[in-house]
Amino acid sequence: MSSNLWRSIVLEVIIRFTSMTFFTTDLQPANILFSDDCDLSSDILMEPELSPVNWLPKIQIDNSAPQYLVVSQRPRGMLDNAVFSALTVKIGDLGGAMWSGQYDSLPVTPTALRAPELLEKCPWNEKIDIWTLGCLIFQLATNEPLFPLESFGCTADEIHQLLISRLHTFIEGGSDSFAVYLEERLPSDFGTESVEQLVHFLWSMLQENPQDRPSAAALLEHPFLVG
Numbered sequence: 181m182s183s184n185l186w187r188s189i190v191l192e193v194i195i196r197f198t199s200m201t202f203f204t205t206d207l208q209p210a211n212i213l214f215s216d217d218c219d220l221s222s223d224i225l226m227e228p229e230l231s232p233v234n235w236l237p238k239i240q241i242d243n244s245a246p247q248y249l250v251v252s253q254r255p256r257g258m259l260d261n262a263v264f265s266a267l268t269v270k271i272g273d274l275g276g277a278m279w280s281g282q283y284d285s286l287p288v289t290p291t292a293l294r295a296p297e298l299l300e301k302c303p304w305n306e307k308i309d310i311w312t313l314g315c316l317i318f319q320l321a322t323n324e325p326l327f328p329l330e331s332f333g334c335t336a337d338e339i340h341q342l343l344i345s346r347l348h349t350f351i352e353g354g355s356d357s358f359a360v361y362l363e364e365r366l367p368s369d370f371g372t373e374s375v376e377q378l379v380h381f382l383w384s385m386l387q388e389n390p391q392d393r394p395s396a397a398a399l400l401e402h403p404f405l406v407g
Contacts, residue, residue: 189214189267189269189320190317190320190405192214192267192268192269193212193269193271193313194313194396194399194400194405196269196270196271197271197309197313197396201279201280202274202277202278202279202280203277203278203280203306203308203309204271204274204276204277204309205276205277205278205287205288205289205308205309206273206274206275206276206277206287206288206289206290207271207289207293207309207312207313207316208290208293208312208316209316209319210273211271211272211273212269212270212271212272212316213269213270213271213272214267214268214269214270230248230249231248231249232247232248233245233246233247233248233249275288276288280306287304287308289308289312291329291339291340291343292315292325292326292327292328292329292343293311293312293315293316293327294308294311294312294343295307295308295311295312295390296311296347296351296388297390299340299343299344299347300344304390305390307390307391307393308390309396310385310390310393310394310395310396310399311385311386311390311393313385313396314326314382314385314386315327315386317381317382317385318362318382321362321365321366321378322362322365322366323365324365326350326386327343327346327347327350329342329343350386351388355379355380355383358379358382358383358386359375359376359379362375362378362379362382363375363379366378374404377402377403377404378404380402380403380404381399381402381403381404381405384399384402385399
């Protein structure tokens, strides 16, 4: 996917944000939908793959897991030649959404996408969505999660502590370390200027203090999007 194309996707998603009077709490890859209005016929779907489940060492094998996992039939090359003006982006699954100012329920944000204040059980607000958006844009650009979790065979507490540890390492590394980590995972033709702008764009969203994260409206004015 070209850098211009996925910039267009990012812009569309953020515009959706600015039009909302609530925040989703459940941004994740499966809930950001985009299409260029092409026909989704069977000839562009990947063949289903059966992946055998492998148990980790020292984990007792039982019947709690299936023998095989089926990889989803993702469209092949659906956006390779997409026309920007025809691109449609929607945010779906708003079952966990909350009105602005409504903080009396626990967010349903996926564990690996949770902002520091959620993990540390501190007061939180709509800026948790900005953190999650930063994680998602990183994944969109690199095809890798920012905070991968190996959760199989781990308890919820172990997963929680692992993520907090990785989060602290990430924050302590600072923007320079993040820039190197990101650039190593971007396509070689992404461009030096685009890399620098993307680093600044994402780092602004991935601030430990939620008050330091920009609003969705402010993100629309960032040089990475406006050029």
